Amino acid sequence: MHPTIPIAVVNPQRPGARAEVRCGLCSFNKLCLPQGLDEHDMGRLDQIIVRRRRVLRDESLYAMGQSFHSLYAVRLGHFKTAQVNRRGEQQITGFHMAGDLLGMEAIGSGQHSCAAVALEDSEVCEIPFARLQELVLQVPPLMQHFHRTMAREIQREQSVMLFLGNMRAEQRLALFLLSMGARYAARGYSPASFQLRMSREDIGGYLGLTIESVSRLLARFRKQGWISLDKREVSLLDLAGLERLSLGVAGEAEDGGVGGGEAGNQPDYAAPRAA
Amino acid sequence: MHPTIPIAVVNPQRPGARAEVRCGLCSFNKLCLPQGLDEHDMGRLDQIIVRRRRVLRDESLYAMGQSFHSLYAVRLGHFKTAQVNRRGEQQITGFHMAGDLLGMEAIGSGQHSCAAVALEDSEVCEIPFARLQELVLQVPPLMQHFHRTMAREIQREQSVMLFLGNMRAEQRLALFLLSMGARYAARGYSPASFQLRMSREDIGGYLGLTIESVSRLLARFRKQGWISLDKREVSLLDLAGLERLSLGVAGEAEDGGVGGGEAGNQPDYAAPRAA
DNA sequence: CGTCATATTGAAAGATGTCAACAGAGGTGG
């Protein structure tokens, strides 16, 4: 039951396959920049996308401090974006998959304030920003969609702030798993079975936890039957339970039937700080 | 030495004074949407700003879930934006002062995902978004600046993620004070002496800490001579020290000379989680 | 079969939250 199974209409190119570069033929165009454009406008967008660029695992698409020229749409694969302190601590600001747009944070300053690193061999479409700005003036629906895309990024980050600021480790991890599932679902894959493309360290870096905490928490989720886990292959066995967990309703929650073990030794504290 | 003193060219209207509504005469236009526009274009922007709106202390400019129609530029006063959990926990996503633009997070979904509440009697300029979209098509520099503004918001939030995810309470608070100072400096006020417009609870809500932690930390900063503090009036006495603190270089840091008290009982731990 | 990176697990320490009592400011009404 673990393997990640596409359950719907997507048609992901194998890496290395000779793929068509036109947006109209990309299986993720509904999620991406051309969303809502007609054939003609999509063609104009095609014309400014200079090339398809491959990024190998652990390579960076752009580095922190690098000057900004283009946005990138993930075509295939996964990326993380990370910001590094002057002291070397790393905050993962997001994980990105097919259809996501990368680089927007750099528009303000002309410099990338975080690095984008491929979590596996990946491909992106490069969109020169200057040309996009011109095109957007001629294609109002594209501009509107671009605005929505940036705004959604703002909103996404606010929800990260919410869990970094307010939630316990357990809740954060449950929410993380659920949200990964939801994103895969939006791409036609199973919301409950998928492969974690990132290391435990990256998960920790994203959730504001140490790698040990992540590891322990995952082990606990597994023992309690919320999830099954084999290396990076994960299945969410009890979505409702995870949801309850993410809301902080720890404690009694039905035992899950598996393992039978040490449930009940969690205090049923109510809320982490709050009035 | 505590009172907040304008040290430069700003000319804030007193609340209640009959103020000119044109952007060209607003002392914050350099920080706001009309940044970089010529007289003519600024006039066109003026025409779509429907009215100046007053928001009394504790009133909300918009509520969570409310449908989105307009952006708002803070003209006078201060706001907080806050997101609330299904469980009632509150995450303050930002504090906003004159020249800041509010409401961008709602562009994506058409619904406000956070509430904006006035921290004191305030005034905003309302900018109907549909009309802004039209205008932006006719005034490319305005569009570009609008994009930069949204992008800066993305970047700002990423830096909040960085400190919520990676930094200790002490560092967060130091950074918060410094950043407030920097923002006042950008508006022509003293970077070192200002009034905290928000409650301790709001500070905690922003920094992901309890009110008690904030209170204790402020007391410690004061005792160690980093700051002086009288109710909500704060002076940053040792900017370099606070900066070092925000970097996590706790420990020996020169005693500040004041109070003389219990310095040295902080462990000189190095980094909060990191490799 | 070593070596390295990644992940798991245990024990102990420590930072921050929780609970509780209290102080001071400001407002209200007698």
Next chain:
DNA sequence: CCACCTCTGTTGACATCTTTCAATATGACG
């Protein structure tokens, strides 16, 4: 003008979650 009340902020003692430090798997790769 004073008593009273509420709201905000301060401080203390204690609980506990999460980190830190350390040892030990596990798998990939030569």
